[in-house]
Amino acid sequence: MASDIFAQINTYGRRMRGQSRSAASGPGFGHLRALEAESLAILREAGANFRRPVALYSIGKDSTVLLHLALKAFWPEKPPFPFLHIDSLWEFKDMAPFRDALAEALGVEMRVHVNEDGRRQGISPFVHGSAQFTEVMRTQGLLQALAKGGYDAAFGGARRDEERSRAKERIFSVRNPQQGWDPRRQRPELWRLYNPRLAPGETMRVFPLSNWTEADIWLYIAQEQIPVVPLYFAAPRPVVERDGTLLMVDDDRMPLRAGESPQEEMVRFRTLGCYPLTGGVRSTATTLEAVVEEMLTIRTSERSGRLIDFDDAASMEKKKREGYF
Template identity: 45%
Template sequence: MWDTHQLTKMKNRPTMEVLEKKVLEAQTDTRTRLNVAHLESEAIYIFREVVAQFEKPVLLFSGGKDSITLVRLAQKAFYPAKIPFPLLHIDTGHNFPETIEFRDKLVEELGVELIVRNVQDAIDQGKVVEEKGKYASRNSLQTTTLLDALEEFKFDAAIGGARRDEEKARAKERIFSVRDDFGQWDEKNQRPELFDHLNGKIELGQNVRVFPISNWTELDVWSYIEEEHIEIPSIYFAHTRKTFLRDGMIWSAEDAVVYRESDEVVEERMVRFRTVGDMSCTAAVLSDAFSIQKVVAEIRDSKISERGARIDDKRSEAAMEKRKQQGYF
């Protein structure tokens, strides 16, 4: 006869289904770590190629997780020396306060040069016209300010954190993406990139956008952040925020730049932001992920793409591609 103690132990044993799930998770974690190690090596190689092939590169920095990851990779690529190029932030004036605060803190800690150029200046000078209405955003207006900054400092390579998994237009673009005299991208006229051969040769007036983490996924980025213990803005983790619903998306009601109609009801929700763009075009997602580990688990189970929360990408099927053709990041 089984005694009570033995029966309790048997009852508390994990089922075969639970054990199989744990084994699968362990195998997935191992594959992810190996993959991220390979991606890190590739990105470091790309950074070193940039410095070897270009005279005056710059790293485009927004204070978001992807550009923060780029900074860590650049540190590793050139250690023990300092990062050999400045950071450039195109500030729309509609950034989340948490992101700007983190940006300034990180730059101070690293002792790197930060160049900031403001979209508001372009608006004041009449170079661009601010949008009006329900879905108004300054996101597309960044292009003019970016191109002006590249011309002002004569940067010949701009390093960005775009990834192919984010959006179909970005999936088409090369790691070394040549832009013409006007900063425009022609998706039909791109150089082949065979294996690890990167060609940075450009004509007078051209410049190159470089994407060291192009082959990474959102999960890869978060896994790297977890493994490297990289600090990121608090807005990426679950927090209570006053929000309202519009078109099935959760908008922040705490920011004056976000237009809200009188019949859109404000409620407190537990949310986080998967992608951090302008407050006026970035929606939140419901979440209870307070830690990196929980964020990683949440992303693994998610059926919605990261940029599904970016309203500016929903303006048309080719919204991102059109912006890139005009000189966008």
């Protein structure tokens, strides 16, 4: 990864720790100001109400915006919760160094959990398929980490514009003792009143970015000068086109099919996760400004690059019922 991202992270860290003044100061403009205010209120409400909350951190742009908002919400104190990354062992190799550098620069507690059973079994998206891989390394990994930490609430950076079942989820969303989501038992959520109470065994998922869109996220990243993993910006990368998807050959664990040979192409990623499950897009947007520009003109949704959503028709809703974020 380019060294200038680490310089950028350090500058950002000094700013967020009050050691230097921000260039982007004051409240934002227009709708971003309203979105930020709502998210800060949600974070504060959750921070005030839960005994052992945790914030899920995926290293992606939404999580990184969530981390930024958490720092703002509780400033001058630190967020009253740790951040938790569920490492699937198959993420793009540039992601973990970004996570570690950011956590250190900001002085926040970053916990990392791996499903060790899955590691021992050598669960791989190429061998076991995306459905089983996601179930073991993401869903089970998450459930293990939540149980181990004894967390009563977990924040996530999910947005309602991502997918249709997410569009219906409450901001404070109750999970049953099995961590499952029951869409029929959602609590009414009126005005700015979030019911944080839990019956025995229940836990809460809290989604402070519910009302943000992908474009809002990028506009806010630009306004606030938040560093993001460079994979979001176009660069020449080794890719193969498989089943209509551009996959990056990020390490030598990726078995190439007959006739496939990696080509250097200018691509970027709209979402980040496991490299075998994340399709890139051909793009020339090498700067933040160009990415924002692209966002405002693009005609396909970001989840079109996420392979797990295509497993079957209502796959996200099923995963959420089973405990997936």
